[in-house]
Amino acid sequence: MVDTETTATTDAPRNFIRDIVQDDLEAGRARGVVTRFPPEPNGFLHLGHAKSICLNFGIAKEFGGRCHLRFDDTNPVKEEQLFIDSIQQDVRWLGFDWGEHLYYASDYFEQLYEWAEHLVRTGNAYVDDTAADAMRTQRGTLTEPGQNSPFRYRPVEENLDLFRRMRAGEFPNGTRVLRAKIDMASGNMNLRDPVLYRILHAAHPRTGDAWSIYPTYDFAHGQSDAIEHITHSVCTLEFEDHRPLYDWLIEHLPVPSRPRQYEFARLNVTYTILSKRHLTRLVTEGHVTGWDDPRMPTIAGIRRRGVPAAALREFVSRVGVARAYSTVDVAMFESAIRDTLNPSAPRRMAVLRPLKLIIDNYPEGQTETLEARNHPDNPDAGSRPVTFGREIYVEQDDFMEHPPKKFYRLSPGKEVRLRYGYFVTCREVVKDADGQVVALRCTYDPGSKGGNAPDGRKVQATLHWVAAADALPAEIRLYAHLFSRPDPGADGDALADINPESLEVLDGALVEPALADAPVGAAVQFERTGYFAIDPDSRPGRLVFNRTVGLRDTWAKVSAKG
RNA sequence: UGGGGGAUAGUUUAGCGGUAAAACUCCCGGCUCUGACCCGGGCAUCCUUGGUUCGAAUCCAGGUCCCCCAGCCA
Numbered sequence: 364m365v366d367t368e369t370t371a372t373t374d375a376p377r378n379f380i381r382d383i384v385q386d387d388l389e390a391g392r393a394r395g396v397v398t399r400f401p402p403e404p405n406g407f408l409h410l411g412h413a414k415s416i417c418l419n420f421g422i423a424k425e426f427g428g429r430c431h432l433r434f435d436d437t438n439p440v441k442e443e444q445l446f447i448d449s450i451q452q453d454v455r456w457l458g459f460d461w462g463e464h465l466y467y468a469s470d471y472f473e474q475l476y477e478w479a480e481h482l483v484r485t486g487n488a489y490v491d492d493t494a495a496d497a498m499r500t501q502r503g504t505l506t507e508p509g510q511n512s513p514f515r516y517r518p519v520e521e522n523l524d525l526f527r528r529m530r531a532g533e534f535p536n537g538t539r540v541l542r543a544k545i546d547m548a549s550g551n552m553n554l555r556d557p558v559l560y561r562i563l564h565a566a567h568p569r570t571g572d573a574w575s576i577y578p579t580y581d582f583a584h585g586q587s588d589a590i591e592h593i594t595h596s597v598c599t600l601e602f603e604d605h606r607p608l609y610d611w612l613i614e615h616l617p618v619p620s621r622p623r624q625y626e627f628a629r630l631n632v633t634y635t636i637l638s639k640r641h642l643t644r645l646v647t648e649g650h651v652t653g654w655d656d657p658r659m660p661t662i663a664g665i666r667r668r669g670v671p672a673a674a675l676r677e678f679v680s681r682v683g684v685a686r687a688y689s690t691v692d693v694a695m696f697e698s699a700i701r702d703t704l705n706p707s708a709p710r711r712m713a714v715l716r717p718l719k720l721i722i723d724n725y726p727e728g729q730t731e732t733l734e735a736r737n738h739p740d741n742p743d744a745g746s747r748p749v750t751f752g753r754e755i756y757v758e759q760d761d762f763m764e765h766p767p768k769k770f771y772r773l774s775p776g777k778e779v780r781l782r783y784g785y786f787v788t789c790r791e792v793v794k795d796a797d798g799q800v801v802a803l804r805c806t807y808d809p810g811s812k813g814g815n816a817p818d819g820r821k822v823q824a825t826l827h828w829v830a831a832a833d834a835l836p837a838e839i840r841l842y843a844h845l846f847s848r849p850d851p852g853a854d855g856d857a858l859a860d861i862n863p864e865s866l867e868v869l870d871g872a873l874v875e876p877a878l879a880d881a882p883v884g885a886a887v888q889f890e891r892t893g894y895f896a897i898d899p900d901s902r903p904g905r906l907v908f909n910r911t912v913g914l915r916d917t918w919a920k921v922s923a924k925g
Numbered sequence: 926u927g928g929g930g931g932a933u934a935g936u937u938u939a940g941c942g943g944u945a946a947a948a949c950u951c952c953c954g955g956c957u958c959u960g961a962c963c964c965g966g967g968c969a970u971c972c973u974u975g976g977u978u979c980g981a982a983u984c985c986a987g988g989u990c991c992c993c994c995a996g997c998c999a
Contacts, residue, residue, distance in 0.1 A: 739959075
């Protein structure tokens, strides 16, 4: 089976961030490149994070630098060890390695606290007793300047005393904050005396009860970058407005380095939702089976679905990096998956919706072994034996009693080829009392063994099949887009746009015996059907497959057009 | 006259003053023991109006539309 654990390559295309790094290096503004991927451990990683991971690790690799994995764990009420673990697993699976450079913002809490005191001492920060709602009012609006807090000009010594007592845990949540003293009239809301520290009597996954105050993102992020000597701090566009604050803090603090922030457009994908809030709801409200449900756009879900890490990287590479807002067609992802799997996935035969086919002129009780190639374009992949017999199963979709014009599969009187087997001709349609087709009676041409007729005659179709004698039962899970419209949520609640038919379970599928002991995660192509992978739910004797992605289906388009 | 940012094919990107490139989608055709893969071909008023220039998607000026910001979230 195919090994999906591949190593990341560096064939990344050009983009504006690479250009900046390259220019900085060539101009001597930077001696090396250090980037970082800084997730908050409050959920599972998804497609959007994959873009950031590939970008940050990709740039570091391309320019011989390094990329840190840093957990931005500044809000203990939302963070869990479970997420810390899953994030590391997902980044590794994606093919990236942070080496020794695993960090946590919480590792810097003491240093950050000292820098906060530095800001207080230099008159650049103050403790504010204003309640949250009053502070909101004082902040003004997008078009009106804010009002200075009555506590803005508190003496340094009093600020210092209060800030230390905040740290000591003397005050309840929400009673005081530490604010930077910048400009309440700034057009940039982030500069209207932003909160640097808030009181939070909450246990932190890593620091436990050691702290009762926690730095905000704005105070922690840039300084953490500086501590780690990050040269290029790459984030998404919604942080653009924070850059002036990022720079202000760096300039007003005795930090050991001078990082720069650059922003790119986050990833959006049609028929998909990537906001953590919505993904969390999908899980907690039971719309999916978990964070790793194969329909989820999480790395865990994508992996379980059978998508190789290389396909994810390929997708991200094709999407590119820019500053323009965009939504990528999910078809681009599916294409990257097929392109990655096609050259490597072994071919197998599986009948999703079986229809019995009886070969009347084939000797009863007899079977024979045929040879089936594991890959059409790669002889090195070898072959495996498949059993042929009097009774086999074909796909229900491959038979039509009254075929339309361009249908060249099986129909009464029609001859087709059974892959690697014989030519068969449909002689009779067997129906039950309700008129449902339950079997086809056929004859075969003994001279066509292996799939070629002795007289050179052609058939229009080649069907996949399994032998009744040794086919294995399997459960096959077919997935459609989780949402029924390309822009879920555009008319309101995204969860209202969930596709009720995103999962179809086929209980009676039959697969060839070569699949008996395929390991979990193994990717195969079921010929003429799609790419599939063994699900973790699979058990010996009860195989479970996920359809990773279907094959391109030109016939479906033709027939849909009538 | 809040501040910040963005507009190139249906989609996502490239293009960095010399006459629009790629991938995906879609359409037409070929090949085929997978209607897959593969191979041909087709699909762009570069948001708009002016200006600079021999020459503008690229430079300048005005306009239009879209996105982000008023968490003690990140």
